[in-house]
Amino acid sequence: MSHLLHLLKSHVPRDLTACRAISRISLRTISCTSRRAFGESDTSSVLGKRWKDTADTVVIGGGCVGVSLAYHLAKSGMKDVVLLEKTELTAGSTWHAAGLTTYYHPGINLKKVHYDSIKLYESLEAETGQAVGFHNPGSVRIAATPARVDEMKYQMTRTHWHDTEQYFIGPEKVLELFPLLNIDKVLAGLYTPGDGHIDPYSLTMALAAGARMYGAQIYNPAPVTGLKSTPDGKWDVHTPHGTIRANRIVNASGFWARELGQMIGFDHPTIPVHHQYVVTATVPEVKALKKELAVIRDLEASYYLRQERDGLLFGPYEKMEKMVLQDSWVREGVPPGFGKELFESDLDRIMEHVEMAMEMVPVLKTADIINMVSGPITYTPDLLPMVGPHQGVPNYWTAIGFGYGVIHAGGIGKFLSDWIRNGEPPYDLIECDPNRYGKWADIPFMCAKARESYGFNNVVGYPKEERFEGRPTERTSGVYDLLKGKCSMGFHAGWEQPHWFYKSGDDTGYKPSFRRTNWFGPVGRECKLVMEKVGIIDLTPFGKFRVKGRDSHKLLDRLFANTMPKVGQTNISHMLTPSGKVFAEVTITQLSPGEFMLITGSGSELHDLRWIETEAREGGYDVEITNVTNDIGVLGVAGPNSRAVLQKLTNEDMSDTGYKFLQYKTIELAGVSVQAVRISYTGELGWEIYVDQKNMATVYEAIMEAGKDHGIDNFGAYAMNSLRLEKGFRGWGAEMNCDTNPLEAGLNYFIKLNKPADFIGKAALQEIKAKGLKRKLSYISVDTDDIDPEGNETIWLDDKVVGNTTSGAYSYSSQQSLAFAYLPVELTSVGQKVEVELLGRKYPAMVIPEPLVLTEPTRTRLQKKAKSKAV
Numbered sequence: 001m002s003h004l005l006h007l008l009k010s011h012v013p014r015d016l017t018a019c020r021a022i023s024r025i026s027l028r029t030i031s032c033t034s035r036r037a038f039g040e041s042d043t044s045s046v047l048g049k050r051w052k053d054t055a056d057t058v059v060i061g062g063g064c065v066g067v068s069l070a071y072h073l074a075k076s077g078m079k080d081v082v083l084l085e086k087t088e089l090t091a092g093s094t095w096h097a098a099g100l101t102t103y104y105h106p107g108i109n110l111k112k113v114h115y116d117s118i119k120l121y122e123s124l125e126a127e128t129g130q131a132v133g134f135h136n137p138g139s140v141r142i143a144a145t146p147a148r149v150d151e152m153k154y155q156m157t158r159t160h161w162h163d164t165e166q167y168f169i170g171p172e173k174v175l176e177l178f179p180l181l182n183i184d185k186v187l188a189g190l191y192t193p194g195d196g197h198i199d200p201y202s203l204t205m206a207l208a209a210g211a212r213m214y215g216a217q218i219y220n221p222a223p224v225t226g227l228k229s230t231p232d233g234k235w236d237v238h239t240p241h242g243t244i245r246a247n248r249i250v251n252a253s254g255f256w257a258r259e260l261g262q263m264i265g266f267d268h269p270t271i272p273v274h275h276q277y278v279v280t281a282t283v284p285e286v287k288a289l290k291k292e293l294a295v296i297r298d299l300e301a302s303y304y305l306r307q308e309r310d311g312l313l314f315g316p317y318e319k320m321e322k323m324v325l326q327d328s329w330v331r332e333g334v335p336p337g338f339g340k341e342l343f344e345s346d347l348d349r350i351m352e353h354v355e356m357a358m359e360m361v362p363v364l365k366t367a368d369i370i371n372m373v374s375g376p377i378t379y380t381p382d383l384l385p386m387v388g389p390h391q392g393v394p395n396y397w398t399a400i401g402f403g404y405g406v407i408h409a410g411g412i413g414k415f416l417s418d419w420i421r422n423g424e425p426p427y428d429l430i431e432c433d434p435n436r437y438g439k440w441a442d443i444p445f446m447c448a449k450a451r452e453s454y455g456f457n458n459v460v461g462y463p464k465e466e467r468f469e470g471r472p473t474e475r476t477s478g479v480y481d482l483l484k485g486k487c488s489m490g491f492h493a494g495w496e497q498p499h500w501f502y503k504s505g506d507d508t509g510y511k512p513s514f515r516r517t518n519w520f521g522p523v524g525r526e527c528k529l530v531m532e533k534v535g536i537i538d539l540t541p542f543g544k545f546r547v548k549g550r551d552s553h554k555l556l557d558r559l560f561a562n563t564m565p566k567v568g569q570t571n572i573s574h575m576l577t578p579s580g581k582v583f584a585e586v587t588i589t590q591l592s593p594g595e596f597m598l599i600t601g602s603g604s605e606l607h608d609l610r611w612i613e614t615e616a617r618e619g620g621y622d623v624e625i626t627n628v629t630n631d632i633g634v635l636g637v638a639g640p641n642s643r644a645v646l647q648k649l650t651n652e653d654m655s656d657t658g659y660k661f662l663q664y665k666t667i668e669l670a671g672v673s674v675q676a677v678r679i680s681y682t683g684e685l686g687w688e689i690y691v692d693q694k695n696m697a698t699v700y701e702a703i704m705e706a707g708k709d710h711g712i713d714n715f716g717a718y719a720m721n722s723l724r725l726e727k728g729f730r731g732w733g734a735e736m737n738c739d740t741n742p743l744e745a746g747l748n749y750f751i752k753l754n755k756p757a758d759f760i761g762k763a764a765l766q767e768i769k770a771k772g773l774k775r776k777l778s779y780i781s782v783d784t785d786d787i788d789p790e791g792n793e794t795i796w797l798d799d800k801v802v803g804n805t806t807s808g809a810y811s812y813s814s815q816q817s818l819a820f821a822y823l824p825v826e827l828t829s830v831g832q833k834v835e836v837e838l839l840g841r842k843y844p845a846m847v848i849p850e851p852l853v854l855t856e857p858t859r860t861r862l863q864k865k866a867k868s869k870a871v
Helices: 003-010 025-038 043-047 064-075 111-130 146-156 171-177 200-213 252-262 327-333 345-362 363-364 405-422 443-455 522-531 552-559 602-620 642-647 693-706 718-728 762-771 855-870
Strands: 056-060 081-084 139-143 168-170 188-192 215-218 226-229 237-241 242-251 269-282 295-298 303-308 310-315 369-379 386-389 395-400 487-494 494-503 535-538 543-548 570-576 582-592 595-598 624-626 632-640 665-669 670-677 684-691 775-782 794-797 801-811 816-824 833-838 841-847
Touching: 003 801, 056 064, 056 226, 056 237, 064 081, 064 200, 064 395, 081 242, 111 200, 111 405, 111 841, 139 171, 146 168, 146 188, 171 188, 171 363, 200 215, 215 405, 242 252, 252 369, 269 327, 269 345, 269 816, 295 345, 303 345, 310 345, 310 363, 310 570, 327 443, 345 363, 363 801, 369 443, 386 405, 395 405, 395 794, 494 535, 522 535, 522 642, 522 718, 535 642, 535 693, 535 718, 543 552, 543 602, 552 595, 552 602, 570 762, 582 602, 595 602, 595 841, 602 624, 632 642, 632 801, 642 684, 642 693, 670 693, 670 718, 684 693, 718 816, 775 801, 775 833, 816 833
Parallel strands: 056 081, 056 242, 081 215, 139 295, 242 395
Antiparallel strands: 139 188, 168 188, 226 237, 237 242, 269 310, 269 369, 295 303, 303 310, 386 395, 487 494, 535 632, 543 595, 543 624, 570 582, 582 595, 632 684, 665 670, 670 684, 775 816, 775 841, 794 801, 794 833, 801 816, 833 841
């Protein structure tokens, strides 16, 4: 047995006093101190300052994230900021964090969060006079398998068009950065200069010093004992010291976030996870080095390793079947007074990782252990934090669920501060929107997904990634049981939706790859089905709202840049931010005078609903807004034979003259009353049928039976994406989002700058139009081999980065790869040649006219025009 393994097996866990100047505080000590302070002292003597009765923003939670937000708000000029901490700053997860900092993140805009954090940490000591213990020796993610090499190349192409400096390096350079490695196991590395680690305690104290310097008030110990929303949308925040009336509150309370949310009726899906790491004593080989080791992340063995003084700090992520959730805190609450305690470590859980680490870094075999840490960190089901205003109550914001709070703290503080002050997010971060979860994210789901996310921390991140724990949720459509055995399902906001369907002889199941994989052929078959015959798709995950009332038309005219459709008509409309960015794309139908149905994407449901509700409330509109997403199923029927199939099931005239494009009707279909709109996201002749969930299977089976003679079959979301790209349809979250304006996205047709209503973003768009655009969305073909663009790839011209793709797919109609891409205006002419980087190789690409395939309404119109000319 190695020296390290012997020490691990015999080690009694201690606190972190050797690594942090923080002494362990027992649960009993905190509880007694708090009771004595509140029971025997007045407020000023306990807090050392006068109590404020009002505040613009109250931040609840004194970890690094909450203190960062207070700092950024105060620094930006918001003087009336109060932070409340229940015991002392850094209590919770911050004080025992390993403190890693990295520019790297697979998420496109989370890279910006990391970037802003590190840039702040580099200058914070000079600004505040408080040391932060920041080390930036760089970091290397190690690739030990060919799949990891592909993953790194995949990530590189998503980094080149960002500010982050990052390099794909060979084993020799890896060894130069970390000379203690067993380099025989290394194929390549992803090197990020500027990465490193910081002391979380010192960082938080420096942020607190800065917050106070700019005028924020920090009160501790000051636990929140109650929250009450006032009729005018403000909050009464109750504490043992008194009550603060706040314009808004921000829940930044770490693993207490769920309990704080429960005060106002929310069960936030956050759960504490046991995370362990080991600190060694001085390692002679480390001490002998002339410069600090880069941080390494051994992805196959699932651990990080960095230098800690002259020793090493080693932190593994256990497999999902071994890791531990503190689920009792979810069901029973966090123990009163818990703050700076640790769990008992469990060495059996990490032994597998220790042994692999010793093979990769042999000096660990003889290292002495001085500390073992097992502390709670907070996870959400998908490991991303919940950041922003929450749907359902006014002026309640969250900054919770941070599994990596130290690297997120600086950037998220800036992000939220900008959003609070300006009324819109500074850039798109919908993947962290707190409203991505609904009531379907119950405790069993949350526990299963958090366990999966922790155990999958370092798995290969493939495109079109699916994870299957906790599925299905209670959100299943009326045809789920009919389809689940026939297809590969995707997860969309709690829903299961078919991605592609199996046939006899297909290579079935979820088999991810960076190249074309088992779904490539079947998706082509489904595209051909829709183009030549008729297909049916489950679109139930769409978000669906009904808006009605005296001011409904007025409200929607204010919210949307398009004019409102007439009764019985449908159109596509966009909600914009005050600065003219695209907040949402919504299909609007006026069902009856003053009653509207709004349809949005599955991932945008509560994101969009919150925006609508906020404007309705703050504008004083007399409207009723109802979320009917769970009640209504949606079937899409598309293809040249779709009309003939549906005509068999209804007495309604389904002809071109009887049922025009974008027309809405309530019809009888197979004896069931449904709402149907002639529209199709594939661009082919089609209808979307809205039906009560309880009748959905009946309608589906009737359509399938009626379509037998017309070649009907199922198709999934992958085929729909390919078909929409061929037709030049933009997608929200890709071609348009809070990083883009509708003019550069080519949405001019839907933006009515001349309509009388002063819609949100109108003035900004007029200014943007007057100044002229610097970039535009272009339509490009890519000359590839066995790989297709997905979106967010770097575009090159003459070895310079000139833009990025937004989405991409293979066009089965034209047998080529297509992508949308943002390019400088001067490079958007048809015929312009560029290169698209895919898996480390630059592929020739060219700007082409759009669309590649005309939509069915356009083809029909041109055919009629040609006939009339011939006559």
